[in-house]
Amino acid sequence: MPIKEDEGIVLRSQKLKEIDKIVTIFSREHGVVKGLAKGALKFNNRFGSSLEPLSHIRFIYYDREGRELFIIKTAELIKSYFEIQRDPKIFNGFSQMVELLEEFLPQKVKDEKIFRLLKACLETTLKGIEIELSLLYFKFWILKASGFLPDLRKCKRCRKEKGGYLSTSMDGIYCYDCAKIKTLEVTEFTGKFLGFILKNPPSNLVDFPIPENEKIRIENLINELLLHHIERMPKTLDIKK
Numbered sequence: 469m470p471i472k473e474d475e476g477i478v479l480r481s482q483k484l485k486e487i488d489k490i491v492t493i494f495s496r497e498h499g500v501v502k503g504l505a506k507g508a509l510k511f512n513n514r515f516g517s518s519l520e521p522l523s524h525i526r527f528i529y530y531d532r533e534g535r536e537l538f539i540i541k542t543a544e545l546i547k548s549y550f551e552i553q554r555d556p557k558i559f560n561g562f563s564q565m566v567e568l569l570e571e572f573l574p575q576k577v578k579d580e581k582i583f584r585l586l587k588a589c590l591e592t593t594l595k596g597i598e599i600e601l602s603l604l605y606f607k608f609w610i611l612k613a614s615g616f617l618p619d620l621r622k623c624k625r626c627r628k629e630k631g632g633y634l635s636t637s638m639d640g641i642y643c644y645d646c647a648k649i650k651t652l653e654v655t656e657f658t659g660k661f662l663g664f665i666l667k668n669p670p671s672n673l674v675d676f677p678i679p680e681n682e683k684i685r686i687e688n689l690i691n692e693l694l695l696h697h698i699e700r701m702p703k704t705l706d707i708k709k
């Protein structure tokens with residue numbers, strides 16, 4: 469059994485029998501992996517407490533060839549994000565991120581970019597940037613990284629950059645003059661905001677204030693794009709219609 473060392477962010481942690489845990493970890497080197505932590509729930513156990521959801525950990529494990537679950541031997545906490553999750557809004561925001569990660573990333577496929585994305589969103593939220601913005605940022609980038617983000621700035625027909633409406637096939641926008649179906653509006657502001665996200669880390673979101681109506685519009689737009697590309701509705705994805 470090859471022994472491996474990695475770092476990762478715990479996505480899920482569930483009790484198995486009396487003292488064991490099954491833990492899903494988004495690891496830096498090996499992508500989303502699932503492991504068994506034997507004895508993790510023994511009283512006063514630091515090993516177990518480092519395996520709480522959203523903990524950033526370093527861990528050593530045995531990979532059992534051909535088996536879905538590996539065995540987590542040791543885990544050491546690098547950083548805990550336990551405190552921020554007491555806020556139900558933040559908890560829900562990160563639950564959405566976890567569910568989208570599992571939806572978009574195949575198991576055991578390394579994705580350094582998305583790993584850094586999740587970490588940056590945790591850090592940004594810890595610094596006090598509102599969870600709605602971190603979540604928008606995360607959703608936008610997961611669409612982009614999966615190749616599902618159309619050009620939302622230029623009209624598909626006349627190439628003007630003045631906003632317009634999302635096309636029904638969701639592969640771009642048509643401007644106010646060219647659009648025939650006018651349901652999901654993408655304003656010029658939306659285009660600018662998304663351009664800002666492309667060029668900036670989430671911590672810079674403080675420099676780009678968004679009016680409340682635009683925020684709702686952008687949320688709807690991103691959610692529609694996500695739903696268009698995933699087969700089932702994520703349980704945590706709160707879509708107001």
Ligand SMILES: [Zn+2]
Pocket residue numbers: 623624625626627628642643644645646647
């Ligand atoms: Zn046009």
